[in-house]
Amino acid sequence: MTLTVRTKIIVEKFEDGPIWTIGYLVHTGPGGEAIVIDVPMWSSEKIYKRTLEIGLLVKYIIATHGHWDHIGDMEKLKALTGAQVCAHQGDEWMMRDPNGMVIVPPESIEPVEIDIRLNCGGTVETSGTKLKVIETPGHSAGSICLFEEDERILFTGDTLFSGSIGRVDLPTGSMDAISKSVQEKLMTLPGDVKIYPGHGGDSTLEKEKLENPFVQMMFAAR
Numbered sequence: 001m002t003l004t005v006r007t008k009i010i011v012e013k014f015e016d017g018p019i020w021t022i023g024y025l026v027h028t029g030p031g032g033e034a035i036v037i038d039v040p041m042w043s044s045e046k047i048y049k050r051t052l053e054i055g056l057l058v059k060y061i062i063a064t065h066g067h068w069d070h071i072g073d074m075e076k077l078k079a080l081t082g083a084q085v086c087a088h089q090g091d092e093w094m095m096r097d098p099n100g101m102v103i104v105p106p107e108s109i110e111p112v113e114i115d116i117r118l119n120c121g122g123t124v125e126t127s128g129t130k131l132k133v134i135e136t137p138g139h140s141a142g143s144i145c146l147f148e149e150d151e152r153i154l155f156t157g158d159t160l161f162s163g164s165i166g167r168v169d170l171p172t173g174s175m176d177a178i179s180k181s182v183q184e185k186l187m188t189l190p191g192d193v194k195i196y197p198g199h200g201g202d203s204t205l206e207k208e209k210l211e212n213p214f215v216q217m218m219f220a221a222r
């Protein structure tokens, strides 16, 4: 019999930028490999400093979607760490032209090139972490959530927040699509899954199912 002991995953938050976007540094402790999920404006030096402090090797940087507040410092962190950028192809055009968005960023942002295109069923793995890609269009066509099944952790980007959902009035946004994504892709996961959104506090899927008025509205409209 083989006994596999997994190391617990550590999630560190970096809330930054003009609209308080959260980037997550995900790892299993000093000296290991790490994944960064979203890189808000002004956060790259802080995230990089932290990785040096505890000796982390950042292998991948994932964009939950292409809006500028989530990729503001992504190219800078990529240059500092040498990590590969992963994202869904649906938002590639936004990442290539972040300054041409409907809502213009307050400072010019470096365009980001995707190294690895993510699709549903795909995974982003390091030695201690395995993130499953879940396509969740609606906030944008290329929005994804990332699920660590063993740890029951879900990174929801701007698809699902504590008490709210992502706006759908920006290019490629769709209420029908986000409603389908939340109901069929997220709320079908176990209720005790902890969510880490791109803005605001943490929550669980169960709590959002019971208390989030937007989620309740979606289910009522079925």
Ligand SMILES: [Fe+2]
Pocket: 065, 067, 139, 158, 166
């Ligand atoms: Fe967004």
